[in-house]
Amino acid sequence: MEDAERERAVTLRVEHGGYVRCDWRRGTRITGELARAAIKRLDELADGRKRPLLVDMRGTASLTREGRQAFAEECSASRIALLGESAVDRVIANFTLSVIVMAMPTRYFTSEPAALAWLIGDDAPA
Template sequence: MSADQTEHRFVLRRDDGFVRVEWNRGVTVSERDARELVQRLEEVNPDVCEPMVAILNSMVSLDAAALAILANDLNVSALAIVGPTAVDRTIAQYFREVHQPAFPTRYFPAAAAAIDWLRTPGHSN
């Protein structure tokens, strides 16, 4: 197995009432990465549908298959996408408008506001 196949390109953990995913800085997310996130979320949070905060960390892009997997297979009640750059904002907008996830999705330039939004009624299960 190559180093790329064993290296996680994100950190996933449960926090206080939500799940947090932090992508490695400057990553391009592939279909494989998206499938791994869905699988790891199920391992960390089996049979529970909590809100998620996703920290993009200057993400470069996501391929179309990755976006489709995240929109269709991610078991979350809401998704707050966080990143301070114009690229982060564009990724979030494209994901929400083109892939139309079944859960509420919103962009924030900073994590504190994103977490406050996730904790409002209607965003947790």
Template sequence: MSNQQTTRQQGGTDLASAEKIEIGLDDGGIVEVVLPVCSEIGAPEAQAAAAVVRSMSGGRKRPVLMTVTGVLDITDGARAVYAAAETVSAFALLGESPVDRVLAHFLLRATPQSVPARYFTSEAAAREWLAGYLRES
């Protein structure tokens, strides 16, 4: 993560102790969320991560870069939590594989139409796109 401030958050009991959702705020104001590889993300994990994102956002809407590389499953409950995010000005979902793309599009379908959201395989392209939503936040 290319951030100044990083918080590691584990929520619920579905994640093994070594697996953590990494959440940080980069120097430019983009919130970075890295979902753990080989994990299943449920509502408890998503709620814990959302609480940290709200806290980091300081009441401002911020763009979010969420890395989904290697995630095994995202439940309907987790998808509902991410779809209800109140402090997000735009979502960029980052992945590498066809499975990552499927999971990302599962999340994208739940994103409110008022929140721009896209899938990327290039972190640089995702950050460039999100930079346009920093000015609006």
């Protein structure tokens, strides 16, 4: 997979509030390679710190087993909020959270404000 293709599939940036936002392009099939590239980029952005991570997975087509394994690894995320909307998103998120043991607190949301509140707001876990 070309770098450009990888970059088109996912974008990451540090948002106001210190969390990292990760947007998956709609229709993306998240493979192990793409997952590892995203984590690498996250580590670069986090600059040695642990940061909350909002993953916008709305409209992704699927997540391969290799991709699921990659997300289970320790990374620069202190906790992860998965943001989805469709039945596909719900299946992917819940399946992943039930079959792999995540290295950090991770939850699935269908509302962005609720996700951010859990991630960085007053509701955020200590």
